[in-house]
């Protein structure tokens with residue numbers, strides 16, 4: 001990974017090389033075996049921190065449904081519990097609730113987390129700020 005520059009909000013934006021993107025996508029795929037309570041049923045993601053650590057998250061389903069934890073929430077919480085809160089990239093696509101979580105993490109770290117998406121055999125790196133027009137809170141954290 002290398003720093004690409006700053007976005008219009010002054011947040012750092014990183015650019016991954018293609019192998020790093022593929023590794024994250026592979027790790028997310030591998031984590032599907034940890035979806036709960038049924039293996040390989042649900043969703044999984046992987047994220048990369050500024051320190052070069054990779055964390056995966058697999059969805060954890062509740063019978064109530066609204067207590068279900070999305071894979072992004074699991075991965076972000078796991079990394080935060082290790083003191084790793086500077087998230088360079090995370091695999092996607094992500095639901096809108098999870099985009100919100102990624103955006104809030106981005107505001108706190110001042111890193112425009114890149115969402116890695118593989119579509120039609122093409123890997124895309126899309127900064128979360130581009131996926132969150134008119135975000136709440138704004139880039140300064142104002143509610």
Ligand SMILES: [Zn+2]
Nearest residue numbers: 070095097098
């Ligand atoms: Zn989600």
